[in-house]
Amino acid sequence: MTHTTLSTSPWWTNMQENLPLLRLLHPKQYASAVGISLAIGLTLSWIVLAAGVAPLWAATAMTLLLLLPAGFFKWRDDYRRYGRTVMFLSVLLTAQGLHTIEHLIQWTQYHILYWTMRQSNGLLSPANAEWVHFVWNWLVLLVVLLLMFGGMRNVWMWLLLAVAAFHAVEHTYTFIRYQIILRELTAMDILNVTAQGLPGIVGRDGWLARSEWTRGTWICSIPGLTTAVRLDVHFWWNAIEMTLLILAGHVALRRRMQGEPLP
Amino acid sequence: MALVRFVTPLLVVVCLCSAQADHGWKAPTAAAPLRVVEASATETPWSTAPACSNAFVSHRLDFIHGARLREINTYISNGAGVAVNDLDNDGRLDLVFASVDGRSAILWNEGGLRFTPEALDARFTRGAATVDVDGDGWIDVVFTHRGLEPPSFWRNLGSEVGARRFERHTLPGVDRYAYAMAWGDVDGDGALDLVTGSYGVELKQHGILRPESELKAGVFLYLQKGSAWEAHRLDERAETLSIALLDLTGDGQPEIWAANDFALEDKVWTQQDGRWVEIRPFDRTSHSTMAIEWGDIDNSGRLALFTTDMNPYDTSPRNLARWLPVIHHLEEYRARGDVQIMANVLLLPNGDGRWRNQAVARGVDASGWSWAAKYGDLDQDGYLDLYVVNGMIAADLFGHLPNGELVEENQAYRNRRDGRFAAAPHWQLNSSASGRGMVMADLDDDGDLDIVVNNLRSFAQIFENQLCTGESIQVDLAWSPSLNRHAIGAQATLYTDRGVYRRDVRASGGYLSTDPVRLHFGFPEGTQLYALEVRWPDGVLSTLKEPTPNRRIHIFREEQAIPEGAMK
Numbered sequence: 001m002t003h004t005t006l007s008t009s010p011w012w013t014n015m016q017e018n019l020p021l022l023r024l025l026h027p028k029q030y031a032s033a034v035g036i037s038l039a040i041g042l043t044l045s046w047i048v049l050a051a052g053v054a055p056l057w058a059a060t061a062m063t064l065l066l067l068l069p070a071g072f073f074k075w076r077d078d079y080r081r082y083g084r085t086v087m088f089l090s091v092l093l094t095a096q097g098l099h100t101i102e103h104l105i106q107w108t109q110y111h112i113l114y115w116t117m118r119q120s121n122g123l124l125s126p127a128n129a130e131w132v133h134f135v136w137n138w139l140v141l142l143v144v145l146l147l148m149f150g151g152m153r154n155v156w157m158w159l160l161l162a163v164a165a166f167h168a169v170e171h172t173y174t175f176i177r178y179q180i181i182l183r184e185l186t187a188m189d190i191l192n193v194t195a196q197g198l199p200g201i202v203g204r205d206g207w208l209a210r211s212e213w214t215r216g217t218w219i220c221s222i223p224g225l226t227t228a229v230r231l232d233v234h235f236w237w238n239a240i241e242m243t244l245l246i247l248a249g250h251v252a253l254r255r256r257m258q259g260e261p262l263p
Numbered sequence: 264m265a266l267v268r269f270v271t272p273l274l275v276v277v278c279l280c281s282a283q284a285d286h287g288w289k290a291p292t293a294a295a296p297l298r299v300v301e302a303s304a305t306e307t308p309w310s311t312a313p314a315c316s317n318a319f320v321s322h323r324l325d326f327i328h329g330a331r332l333r334e335i336n337t338y339i340s341n342g343a344g345v346a347v348n349d350l351d352n353d354g355r356l357d358l359v360f361a362s363v364d365g366r367s368a369i370l371w372n373e374g375g376l377r378f379t380p381e382a383l384d385a386r387f388t389r390g391a392a393t394v395d396v397d398g399d400g401w402i403d404v405v406f407t408h409r410g411l412e413p414p415s416f417w418r419n420l421g422s423e424v425g426a427r428r429f430e431r432h433t434l435p436g437v438d439r440y441a442y443a444m445a446w447g448d449v450d451g452d453g454a455l456d457l458v459t460g461s462y463g464v465e466l467k468q469h470g471i472l473r474p475e476s477e478l479k480a481g482v483f484l485y486l487q488k489g490s491a492w493e494a495h496r497l498d499e500r501a502e503t504l505s506i507a508l509l510d511l512t513g514d515g516q517p518e519i520w521a522a523n524d525f526a527l528e529d530k531v532w533t534q535q536d537g538r539w540v541e542i543r544p545f546d547r548t549s550h551s552t553m554a555i556e557w558g559d560i561d562n563s564g565r566l567a568l569f570t571t572d573m574n575p576y577d578t579s580p581r582n583l584a585r586w587l588p589v590i591h592h593l594e595e596y597r598a599r600g601d602v603q604i605m606a607n608v609l610l611l612p613n614g615d616g617r618w619r620n621q622a623v624a625r626g627v628d629a630s631g632w633s634w635a636a637k638y639g640d641l642d643q644d645g646y647l648d649l650y651v652v653n654g655m656i657a658a659d660l661f662g663h664l665p666n667g668e669l670v671e672e673n674q675a676y677r678n679r680r681d682g683r684f685a686a687a688p689h690w691q692l693n694s695s696a697s698g699r700g701m702v703m704a705d706l707d708d709d710g711d712l713d714i715v716v717n718n719l720r721s722f723a724q725i726f727e728n729q730l731c732t733g734e735s736i737q738v739d740l741a742w743s744p745s746l747n748r749h750a751i752g753a754q755a756t757l758y759t760d761r762g763v764y765r766r767d768v769r770a771s772g773g774y775l776s777t778d779p780v781r782l783h784f785g786f787p788e789g790t791q792l793y794a795l796e797v798r799w800p801d802g803v804l805s806t807l808k809e810p811t812p813n814r815r816i817h818i819f820r821e822e823q824a825i826p827e828g829a830m831k
Contacts, residue, residue: 110597114597114598114599114601115597116594116595116596116597117594117595118594177580177583180580180581181580181583181584181587184580184581184583184584185584185587185588188584188663188664189663190584190587190588190663193587193588193591194591195583195584195587198583199578204606204623205574205578205606205629207578209623209628209629210576210578210629212686215626215685215686216624216625216626216627216679216683216684216685217626217683220623220624220625220626221624226623227623
């Protein structure tokens with residue numbers, strides 16, 4: 001219903017003409033299902049949090065799971081209507097958008113609410129920030145590669161590939177160190193200390209800031225490169241990736257709308 | 264071997280004015296017209312030739328503290344300081360060690376790095392200061408103590424008995440709790456004043472549950488007025504580990520900077536209309552500031568302020584695992600407007616009255632669980648290097664480590680000659696004996712800077728400088744008509760063909776320790792020395808033309824100041 005109403009509006013039609021990503025991402029006939037799933041998820045989350053029966057990350061995961069069926073049908077339609085590559089784009093845009101919300105919440109917790117770094121952990125990351133981000137970023141890289149193999153290749157996509165690859169390397173570095181530190185802690189019989197959230201390659205106390213080759217050199221004078229806290233580093237990683245993904249998707253869909261097949 | 268020289272006061276007035284005009288150091292102010300004074304100088308060559316091994320060589324001293332305790336916990340873990348000065352006026356620098364678990368000691372320097380220990384009945388001490396409190400020309404000793412004791416004053420009786428003898432006296436009116444202390448003439452009356460700060464968490468261990476409500480706790484300024492001391496409370500809250508007296512605003516007057524542990528921010532006070540007013544000149548401070556150090560690291564005339572904190576230099580997984588259980592408890596405090604960061608901070612003036620952190624860009628943001636830090640031209644290339652002592656022993660914090668000790672190596676940083684630093688492991692200063700207080704001084708009278716460290720639960724150490732690079736001069740100031748006999752607060756500037764080098768006489772900053780009043784200027788071999796300018800604490804200038812390298816220069820100011828208009 002909502003879709004019908006909106007699509008009759010000349011302004012909305014015009015917007016969809018100019019910004020084809022909006023048309024792709026619109027839930028269309030599943031809008032009600034998305035809204036209801038979200039409402040149920042938030043209500044249940046509130047109840048389990050208020051009752052103290054589940055942590056925040058579990059409540060968040062439950063809400064996302066409730067949204068999944070509507071998403072599944074929406075993406076199935078995308079696949080039938082536009083093909084596999086555009087369906088992957090739709091999935092990635094949706095998921096990366098939700099991931100951006102996670103980083104925005106972390107940023108708000110740290111910079112607006114002045115929570116400590118450990119408290120500023122977003123909604124889902126408290127489950128295990130290292131596992132969540134390690135798996136997530138490799139999935140992003142995989143989907144980006146699928147999109148490119150599917151023909152979605154433009155300058156923004158190449159940039160996105162480079163950024164996503166570096167981001168995945170960064171999380172691999174932190175993930176490996178996380179596993180080694182956990183082993184070290186276990187060897188000392190320390191089981192109640194988290195090793196999550198430690199610096200990676202860039203940012204404050206990261207490899208670039210401490211390496212014998214770069215420490216105290218001009219590289220450390222580049223604003224933020226060796227001084228930004230991990231939360232900011234990954235907020236910006238994500239913001240850049242999201243921006244590149246939107247630009248790449250926009251260019252690809254415009255070409256498709258203009259009758260030019262994906263190169 | 265004394266060589267007498269006379270100082271020509273008219274020299275380089277023009278060049279001094281232009282050289283100082285854009286320095287954050289101390290520019291002449293309208294309120295303090297430029298005056299010059301005649302002074303005499305003697306020069307003494309080094310008594311020993313340096314031994315050379317291209318590194319520092321460690322020597323064990325006959326002093327240890329913390330070893331009597333079965334277990335060390337916070338905050339005995341903070342250890343104690345060391346002070347260096349010539350206590351018997353024999354020209355050699357003697358050592359004074361504080362001890363958290365026993366008697367303090369003086370190690371009399373007999374030359375050739377031989378020391379004769381003498382116990383002082385000052386017990387359970389923290390900070391050590393060697394200053395001529397009473398202005399009799401003999402340097403006294405003052406200690407701060409663990410627990411609920413005020414500072415103790417050990418008067419040097421050298422002028423009366425002509426021998427090495429100290430007698431415990433009181434400083435009338437100085438009766439508040441003190442952990443850190445700083446000495447300097449903050450009111451410009453010619454007599455040394457004292458600033459102390461208490462350590463709240465330690466007071467709690469001694470039964471004072473709300474130190475901020477305790478009248479004897481906090482940061483206090485004691486102004487020396489005749490034979491009594493006038494106390495002013497600057498702050499009721501204090502977790503003060505270090506206090507610096509230095510000019511941060513460029514107005515020619517010292518500010519008071521109290522560096523606080525934990526989430527309590529460092530405080531800075533400046534004099535305005537006869538009152539001490541708090542200011543916030545820093546864009547960053549260390550979270551748990553352990554020590555304050557300052558110097559001109561790029562010979563630009565700008566001071567670089569350095570503070571230490573806890574931040575591992577070794578970020579290998581194995582080392583981080585040793586730190587993590589404690590980091591878990593020590594997370595940075597967060598609040599709107601809070602400028603603290605859990606890292607070393609290196610602050611440079613930004614030109615707008617603010618100081619900006621450049622520790623990461625200059626390679627010194629993480630040196631471990633750091634206590635004392637000192638600048639000094641260790642390789643005598645004309646640029647200040649940096650040394651930081653490290654380690655922590657506390658069974659209640661590091662129970663997961665053997666003996667409750669976080670073993671860390673001291674960190675030496677060589678100046679890259681542009682104010683950035685590179686690790687200098689080849690200097691072999693990487694002792695892991697859990698250092699606390701530390702001072703740099705030429706202890707073997709061979710011209711270069713050695714280092715003395717008061718370790719916790721290990722013997723104190725001297726690191727003999729055997730780098731054998733460059734040349735140097737050292738400067739002793741004597742201001743006879745003043746109660747501030749060693750001119751604490753004076754600044755010395757050496758003009759050379761390689762650059763302009765600046766040092767100041769101080770009895771503040773560092774960690775529980777006191778530097779010698781003897782200044783060290785290093786420079787590359789063959790450097791041409793044009794002039795040594797002394798700016799006395801009252802703003803008066805003296806200039807020594809063409810000082811000879813490789814000499815200790817004793818400058819005596821005996822005459823009263825001559826107004827500028829009266830210059831010859």
